[in-house]
Amino acid sequence: xxxxxxxxxxxxxxxxxxxxxxxxxxxxxxxxxxxxxxxxxxxxxxxxxxxxxxxxxxxxxxxxxxxxxxxxxxxxxxxxxxxxxxxxxxxxxxxxxxxxxxxxxxxxxxxxxxxxxxxxxxxxxxxxxxxxxxxxxxxxxxxxxxxxxxxxxxxxxxxxxxxxxxxxxxxxxxxxxxxxxxxxxxxxxxxxxxxxxxxxxxxxxxxxxxxxxxxxxxxxxxxxxxxxxxxxxxxxxxxxxxxxxxxxxxxxxxxxxxxxxxxxxxxxxxxxxxxxxxxxxxxxxxxxxxxxxxxxxxxxxxxxxxxxxxxxxxxxxxxxxxxxxxxxxxxxxxxxxxxxxxxxxxxxxxxxxxxxxxxxxxxxxxxxxxxxxxxxxxxxxxxxxxxxxxxxxxxxxxxxxxxxxxxxxxxxxxxxxxxxxxxxxxxxxxxxxxxxx
Ligand code: UGA
Numbered sequence: 001x002x003x004x005x006x007x008x009x010x011x012x013x014x015x016x017x018x019x020x021x022x023x024x025x026x027x028x029x030x031x032x033x034x035x036x037x038x039x040x041x042x043x044x045x046x047x048x049x050x051x052x053x054x055x056x057x058x059x060x061x062x063x064x065x066x067x068x069x070x071x072x073x074x075x076x077x078x079x080x081x082x083x084x085x086x087x088x089x090x091x092x093x094x095x096x097x098x099x100x101x102x103x104x105x106x107x108x109x110x111x112x113x114x115x116x117x118x119x120x121x122x123x124x125x126x127x128x129x130x131x132x133x134x135x136x137x138x139x140x141x142x143x144x145x146x147x148x149x150x151x152x153x154x155x156x157x158x159x160x161x162x163x164x165x166x167x168x169x170x171x172x173x174x175x176x177x178x179x180x181x182x183x184x185x186x187x188x189x190x191x192x193x194x195x196x197x198x199x200x201x202x203x204x205x206x207x208x209x210x211x212x213x214x215x216x217x218x219x220x221x222x223x224x225x226x227x228x229x230x231x232x233x234x235x236x237x238x239x240x241x242x243x244x245x246x247x248x249x250x251x252x253x254x255x256x257x258x259x260x261x262x263x264x265x266x267x268x269x270x271x272x273x274x275x276x277x278x279x280x281x282x283x284x285x286x287x288x289x290x291x292x293x294x295x296x297x298x299x300x301x302x303x304x305x306x307x308x309x310x311x312x313x314x315x316x317x318x319x320x321x322x323x324x325x326x327x328x329x330x331x332x333x334x335x336x337x338x339x340x341x342x343x344x345x346x347x348x349x350x351x352x353x354x355x356x357x358x359x360x361x362x363x364x365x366x367x368x369x370x371x372x373x374x375x376x377x378x379x380x381x382x383x384x385x386x387x388x389x390x391x392x393x394x395x396x397x398x399x400x401x402x403x404x405x406x407x408x409x410x411x412x413x414x415x416x417x418x419x420x421x422x423x424x425x426x427x428x429x430x431x432x433x434x435x436x437x
Contacts, residue, residue, distance in 0.1 A: 001180060004029060004073035005080045006102045008039055008066065010153065010259070010327075011119060011146055012082030014051060016066075018157040019080075020058030022184055028066045029073055039066040047326035047353045050154035070102075074109035078181055080144075081118045085267070086259075092266035093274075094123055103130050112138035115177050119146045121204050121264055123271040127166060127197035142167045142174045143197050145204035150258065151324030162191040166200020208264040209284060214249045215256050216290040222252040222430025223293070232430030233412050252430045253411040254298055254332035254384060255291040257321035262288070262330045294429065295332050298410045299339035301427055302382050306345065309404040311379025314340055316349035317371060318385025318411075319358040326353040328361050333384025336410065337365055350374035352387050372401060379403045386413035395422035405436060 001024050005016040008030035016028035030036050035045045042056035058064025065072075073079050083098035099120055106116070116139060118127060127143040134141050143166035148156035163182055167174045175194055179186060186192055195203075222232040232252040240247025256262065265284045272281040306312055321331040328334050331354075337347050341364060348366045351358060355367050368374050371389070375381050375398055383390055391413055399405050405424040407414065416426040416434040426434040 001078070002076045003078050003080065003181070004076035005082055006070065006073065006106070007081065007083030007098070007120070008035060009082070009084055010046060010048070010150060011148065012080070013039060013044060013055070014048065014148065014153040014157050015080055015082055015119065015146070017051060017054040017058055017064060018154065020061070020064035021054050021158070023063065024181070026058065026064050027072050027076070028064070029068070029070050030066070031068060033068050036066045036068050048153050049151065049324055054154055070105045071109060073106060076114065078115045078117055078177060079106060081116060081120055083120055085120050085122055087263040087266060091270065093270040094121070094263070094267035096122065096126065099126065099130070103133055107133070107137060110134065110137035110139040114139035115174050116141045117144040117178065118142070119144055121145065121208070121260065122201055123267060124198050124201040124205070127201060131168065131197070140171060140174045142171070142178060143200040144178060145200060147204070147207060150327055151322065158185065160185065160190060162193060164200050164203050165192065165194045166197040167194060169196065205264055205268045208261055209268055209281070211249055212256055212261045212265045212291070213283070213287050216287040218250045218252045219255055219294050219430070220290050223290070225430040229432055231432060251412065253294070254336070254429065255294040257330040257332045258327060259329040262291070295335045295339065298336050298382070298408065298429065299343070301408050302336070302340060302380050303343065305380045305406045305408060305427060309379050309406060311403055312345050313377055313379045313403060314345055314347045315375035315378030315381045315402065316347050317374060317381065317383045317390050318387055319349055319351035319367070320354040320385050323385055323387045326357050328354050328357045333410070334358055334362055336382065336384055337362065341365070348374050348378065351385065352389055371398070376401045377403045379406070381407040383407065383409045383411055383413060386411040390414070395419045395424055399423055
């Protein structure tokens with residue numbers, strides 16, 4: 001079986017490498033020549049645990065190639081569409097220009113034997129429209145959304161919770177082709193659900209909307225907890241023990257960022273409005289607002305603590321939107337740096353992986369190469385991303401470097417008792433402050 005993957009970003013590069021690891025002759029296509037060049041050497045253009053090994057394995061074995069020429073997708077049994085669908089400039093809607101361009105460029109290379117399988121996150125109704133574009137070639141189209149998380153992308157691709165196929169009614173041939181592609185995954189008993197296009201598209205966006213809502217729910221509780229002096233982390237533990245609620249995705253703090261959740265809930269709401277049912281998803285605006293308010297709250301807490309110690313230096317730990325990623329798209333931590341810098345504060349930041357990406361996104365930010373350099377003489381330490389490296393820090397050692405001993409933990413990730421015992425005042429989001437012991 002021959003596979004082509006159009007678009008080699010987070011989704012496409014991982015998918016192509018995963019397909020090759022399953023033994024398929026795979027070609028990844030991307031318009032970005034520099035990215036293709038790196039991938040050809042087996043180097044991912046972003047940080048993702050496990051991906052370098054998978055890429056190198058495929059490239060060295062000769063099963064995995066990368067090219068800028070879409071014509072090389074000709075002859076593939078399945079062409080996966082994995083291009084980005086970013087937020088449209090000046091609007092909440094998704095920009096489908098890359099998806100449309102990918103399909104248009106493929107048209108001359110399709111035959112009745114080809115199956116296009118869409119993976120990109122798209123507004124409901126897109127697959128039906130694309131199927132009409134593809135129809136004259138005789139090729140088929142399925143929508144096969146992807147649920148991978150950055151940081152766990154390889155594992156999520158090769159061992160997903162479920163496979164979802166959106167197909168046209170009666171299109172058993174496309175179902176059979178996808179079953180062949182995913183045979184080894186299905187053989188392990190993975191659930192596979194076949195449905196129509198619209199449902200498959202909605203599964204993807206509603207899953208992300210649910211996850212975002214869960215995070216904003218707990219962050220709304222954090223807002224109230226701050227008012228009444230309660231502890232949101234204990235609250236999350238207690239409600240999370242109810243199996244109907246579950247503890248996962250109930251970590252209160254700086255909230256969600258990244259290239260998916262924020263733009264997906266906005267695009268979902270925009271699509272509902274286009275369909276005349278904006279009210280059905282009106283709550284997603286609130287979810288977005290709660291999420292963004294956490295960034296202001298964190299910056300406010302840092303300001304308050306700076307004022308208390310009469311300083312203006314902040315040591316920011318973490319810039320990526322979450323640990324095990326170098327992605328700073330819509331990163332809450334980076335946003336806090338922006339707010340603080342706008343207020344004239346001196347921010348020195350460190351992230352184990354996001355130095356380059358954050359530097360491109362915020363060239364004015366002073367980004368250093370170690371925790372020590374970030375916290376030296378800092379009046380307040382702010383934790384923006386819960387990397388394991390930060391959880392493991394020795395507060396005694398850190399305290400010997402800083403100006404004052406205050407830490408604002410934006411992810412409620414540090415052991416407050418340990419930090420307090422080392423003389424730090426620990427300020428969390430949605431929980432009572434712990435004074436220095
Ligand atoms: C998300 C979904 O989890 C994936 O299932 C989906 O496939 C992907 O988007 C996508 O659409 O491509 P991802 O953006 O990699 O994956 O990151 P998540 O692990 O979902 O985290 C999102 C954000 O929520 C991060 O900023 C994280 O710090 C934050 N978060 C997560 C919390 O603030 N609290 C939590 O309890 C969990």
